[in-house]
Amino acid sequence: METVKLYGAWPSPYSCRVIWALKLKGIPFEYIEEDLYNKSPQLLQYNPVYNKIPVLVHGGRPICESMVILEYLDEKWPQQPLLPTDPYERAEARFWVKFAEDKGLSIRMIYRTEGEKQEKARRDALEMLTILEEHGLNGKKKFFGGDNINIVDIAFGWIAHWMGVIEEITGVKLVEGNKFPLLKAWMHNFKEVSLINENLPNREKMVAFFRTRRSLILSAAWHPDFGFISRR
């Protein structure tokens, strides 16, 4: 059997997605931790376009982009399927995965900005969460995947664990009081799944890590895509 390696980073929700999928399917893999401030030459070699984690390397061949990796895993290891078999249900699942990817950016922007830009990001995020509550979760069973988690639950995983960290660091509250009851229930159920529960990064460590990173971003000393900005 060809070896599976995962280049990841402990604080990254994208990295966690792949770990959850690998463990769900019982695929043995070697994990390589990347220092996000000091990336290895192997990472650049495997992901020359973005130089980002996660990267899955299967039999020496790299696959990048967490959701692309998940679809690849589902095709190569069909046990514990992440996607439904029916084409229409697959289309529905992919629609919500795309929604998670596109709209997740607004929550990231809350974390990366301040002032007016942050306020706009907050409004976008609330709109996104409202749509999720009203159209995504309405009428659903425990999870998007029914009684068990599937690719959509994994795609939204960052809401369950990372959104709270962003709320704490920035002071911008999104899910509060009686708002979003379905979303709150889903978040609780998702984190209760033992596979997920055992593979979540430590919250205090995350708060410290993202707090530092946010000040680096805001001071323009560092950019998530371009790394440390040298003095011009």
Next chain:
Amino acid sequence: MVEENRVTLRGMWSSMYSKRVELALRVKGIEYEYMEEDLMNKSMLLLRYNPVHKKVPVLVHNGKPVAESLVILEYIDETWKHNPRLLPEDPYERAKVGFWANFLHLQVFEALAVVFTSEGEVQERAIEQEEVFGVKFIDRDKYPIISSWVMSLTELPLVKEVIPPREKLAGIFRFIRDKALKSSAV
């Protein structure tokens, strides 16, 4: 067409996302009914079929709606499995296609959208972004491979059938740009 296998595409003649789906249906030889949406005056049906985004294209098959152009393409390939295939069979090759589809969407189209709807400093920065990722309005000397690929595409008879006339496109793009500039200026 019998209701059973009925395929309807709700689209917009100037939308490239809509054109993607039209092209895919034609490549596969799938019979479909096309319904033009007036984006200024969206139909009740569109709102019902795509309540989340209220956007075209939406493919309706057997009465069930599928939204998001790339998701529709995958749905078409999985439902009508005959040749030609839209995606490769091999999972690794499929992963490569998935990666580049994301790249195109995020880096090229999103950047282009900003260039298109802005001016001045914002536009400058967006164009810079494009240069970082190496795709700048497909300058033939700088990007010979991409240029020749685009040329080959536009020469395909199926593609020629679907692409709207240049003047018509220029007209509506001008309208959209003016609208965007007016709404961002205060």
